[in-house]
Amino acid sequence: MTPKQQRTDLMVIADMVAEGARVLDIGCENGDLLHILTRDKNVDGRGMELSQEGVNACVARGLAVIQGDAEFALRDYPDRAFDYVILSQTLQAMSKPADVLEQMLRIGKRAIVSFPNFAYWRVRMYLALRGRMPVTEELSYAWYETPNTHFCTILDFVELSASKGYVIEKAVAFDDKGRHHFHGELGWRANLFAQNALFLLRKD
Amino acid sequence: MNVEQVGNVGERVEFPAEAALTLDCGVALSPLTIAYQTYGELNASKSNAILVCHALTGDQHVANTHPMTGKPGWWRFMVGPGAPIDTNRFFVICMNCLGGCMGTTGPTSINPGTQKPYNLDFPAVTIRDMVRAQAMLLDHLGIDELFCVLGGSMGGMQVLQWAAIYPERVFSAIPIATAARHSAQNIAFHEVGRQAIMADSNWHSGNYAERGVTPAKGLAVARMTAHITYLSEPNLHHKFGRNLQDREKISYGFDADFQIESYLRHQGITFVDRFDANSYLYMTRAMDYFDLGSDYNGVLADAFRKSRARFCLVSFSGDWLFPTSEMKQILHALNACAANVSFVEIESNKGHDSFLLEEPEMFNVLRGFLDAAAKARGVR
Numbered sequence: 001m002t003p004k005q006q007r008t009d010l011m012v013i014a015d016m017v018a019e020g021a022r023v024l025d026i027g028c029e030n031g032d033l034l035h036i037l038t039r040d041k042n043v044d045g046r047g048m049e050l051s052q053e054g055v056n057a058c059v060a061r062g063l064a065v066i067q068g069d070a071e072f073a074l075r076d077y078p079d080r081a082f083d084y085v086i087l088s089q090t091l092q093a094m095s096k097p098a099d100v101l102e103q104m105l106r107i108g109k110r111a112i113v114s115f116p117n118f119a120y121w122r123v124r125m126y127l128a129l130r131g132r133m134p135v136t137e138e139l140s141y142a143w144y145e146t147p148n149t150h151f152c153t154i155l156d157f158v159e160l161s162a163s164k165g166y167v168i169e170k171a172v173a174f175d176d177k178g179r180h181h182f183h184g185e186l187g188w189r190a191n192l193f194a195q196n197a198l199f200l201l202r203k204d
Numbered sequence: 205m206n207v208e209q210v211g212n213v214g215e216r217v218e219f220p221a222e223a224a225l226t227l228d229c230g231v232a233l234s235p236l237t238i239a240y241q242t243y244g245e246l247n248a249s250k251s252n253a254i255l256v257c258h259a260l261t262g263d264q265h266v267a268n269t270h271p272m273t274g275k276p277g278w279w280r281f282m283v284g285p286g287a288p289i290d291t292n293r294f295f296v297i298c299m300n301c302l303g304g305c306m307g308t309t310g311p312t313s314i315n316p317g318t319q320k321p322y323n324l325d326f327p328a329v330t331i332r333d334m335v336r337a338q339a340m341l342l343d344h345l346g347i348d349e350l351f352c353v354l355g356g357s358m359g360g361m362q363v364l365q366w367a368a369i370y371p372e373r374v375f376s377a378i379p380i381a382t383a384a385r386h387s388a389q390n391i392a393f394h395e396v397g398r399q400a401i402m403a404d405s406n407w408h409s410g411n412y413a414e415r416g417v418t419p420a421k422g423l424a425v426a427r428m429t430a431h432i433t434y435l436s437e438p439n440l441h442h443k444f445g446r447n448l449q450d451r452e453k454i455s456y457g458f459d460a461d462f463q464i465e466s467y468l469r470h471q472g473i474t475f476v477d478r479f480d481a482n483s484y485l486y487m488t489r490a491m492d493y494f495d496l497g498s499d500y501n502g503v504l505a506d507a508f509r510k511s512r513a514r515f516c517l518v519s520f521s522g523d524w525l526f527p528t529s530e531m532k533q534i535l536h537a538l539n540a541c542a543a544n545v546s547f548v549e550i551e552s553n554k555g556h557d558s559f560l561l562e563e564p565e566m567f568n569v570l571r572g573f574l575d576a577a578a579k580a581r582g583v584r
Binding site: 022044046052055056058059060061062063064065066067073076077078081082 | 514516535536539540541542544545546547548549550551565568569571572573575576577579
């Protein structure tokens with residue numbers, strides 16, 4: 001993800017979070033989102049980050065962050081401990097994405113998930129025309145070194161949510177210029193033209 | 205109540221007989237004296253008090269020259285004007301622990317029943333007893349809530365105990381290089397130290413003072429053993445390797461041929477000048493008995509259920525006495541209550557003692573944590 005896209009992603013997420021909420025940001029990296037949410041939305045924010053270096057930097061910024069792997073560490077938390085559990089651009093790097101989603105919706109009243117859409121037309125064209133695994137500015141790793149082991153498309157995600165009984169409260173999809181292209185129910189057009197998607201989920 | 209300035213111990217409060225402290229072992233301890241040091245000024249709203257809890261062989265002289273050894277304070281890098289715990293901003297208190305030998309009531313104190321030093325008649329104390337004594341002093345100082353309570357090792361155990369039994373009095377807590385229960389290996393090392401003291405013919409079942417002797421050799425060996433556990437193999441290798449001490453070749457004898465031997469002997473000898481052997485027995489025992497989860501039916505998380513504190517856990521990668529895995533047990537328990545917790549592991553090969561050293565990354569982390577907490581608490 002380019003810095004600009006990342007910024008867009010964070011701003012869209014920040015918009016979705018209610019004032020003063022309890023938030024857990026999984027894979028919070030250097031804490032930019034938590035910082036924005038604390039500053040602008042006065043949230044009670046926590047972060048989880050895999051790299052110890054990232055954790056230490058976050059804590060030095062005054063953020064409440066722990067080192068942890070979401071695939072294991074989410075199990076520690078009690079049910080509905082947070083208003084929002086956020087996973088920004090990391091779902092595709094999880095070894096068991098569905099389990100992580102399930103945990104997120106157990107410990108959070110709502111989950112916010114964003115990911116790169118593998119059905120974006122440029123990605124499709126790359127594979128179709130070159131016959132090689134797509135390497136783009138957005139998805140910049142070669143197949144043998146990518147941490148992204150579980151790519152999905154917008155339609156895939158919508159289908160998973162339906163099969164698990166998750167309610168999609170909001171969905172936003174946008175392209176590489178950071179313009180919001182699609183809101184509401186995301187269908188084949190978003191799946192083709194949007195580079196990134198972001199979902200606000202709940203489980204009743 | 206009597207408050208006086210005493211040369212060796214800074215400030216001191218003597219609690220009268222009616223203010224006895226009932227210990228976990230059932231004994232009502234009185235009179236109780238608490239020796240302590242303070243740094244900085246308590247603000248008008250009394251919201252800027254930080255309690256520093258010292259480790260096994262530490263004392264209240266955190267940031268001033270030690271009155272007995274003449275050495276600078278044991279945490280001078282951490283506490284002082286402009287330091288991470290900035291005494292221009294915070295009011296810092298450190299008390300000599302219950303059972304200690306630097307002015308607070310302990311085995312060297314006079315037993316009111318016999319008018320002689322307690323020695324081994326002193327009741328066994330626990331970490332919880334130490335914390336209750338600390339709370340008595342805070343009551344005396346009129347401080348309801350601590351802005352922060354922090355400490356490493358045995359001090360970290362006290363921090364956890366504070367959060368558990370006085371949840372309403374702790375705004376933030378920083379347990380460093382510690383554990384929620386003392387491990388079997390750590391108890392084992394302590395037992396070696398205690399047995400060394402007791403094996404010294406000058407120990408006299410603890411009644412050495414009236415005979416005008418000290419079990420210095422035993423205490424020195426205890427310190428030497430313990431000191432090894434505070435360091436790390438890479439650190440020892442880096443500092444000493446197999447280097448010889450003031451000689452060209454080995455002596456084929458039992459002199460201190462190696463630098464590491466000479467270093468350890470020095471650590472042992474200097475320790476006995478400032479620490480009481482019986483006190484060492486009591487303090488190590490208090491750590492051994494510490495098992496916070498067992499006070500809550502084995503569910504450590506239940507110890508923290510009522511806490512609203514912000515926690516910052518700090519461990520060191522090269523610490524094998526209180527390894528990161530022990531700190532992670534505390535983290536699991538805090539997460540199980542969805543507590544506000546940060547957890548950092550500082551990269552260091554200097555072993556358990558890292559928390560006492562100049563570790564810029566630890567300082568950065570703690571500055572950030574304390575700044576954010578101060579903002580939330582409205583402390584300028």
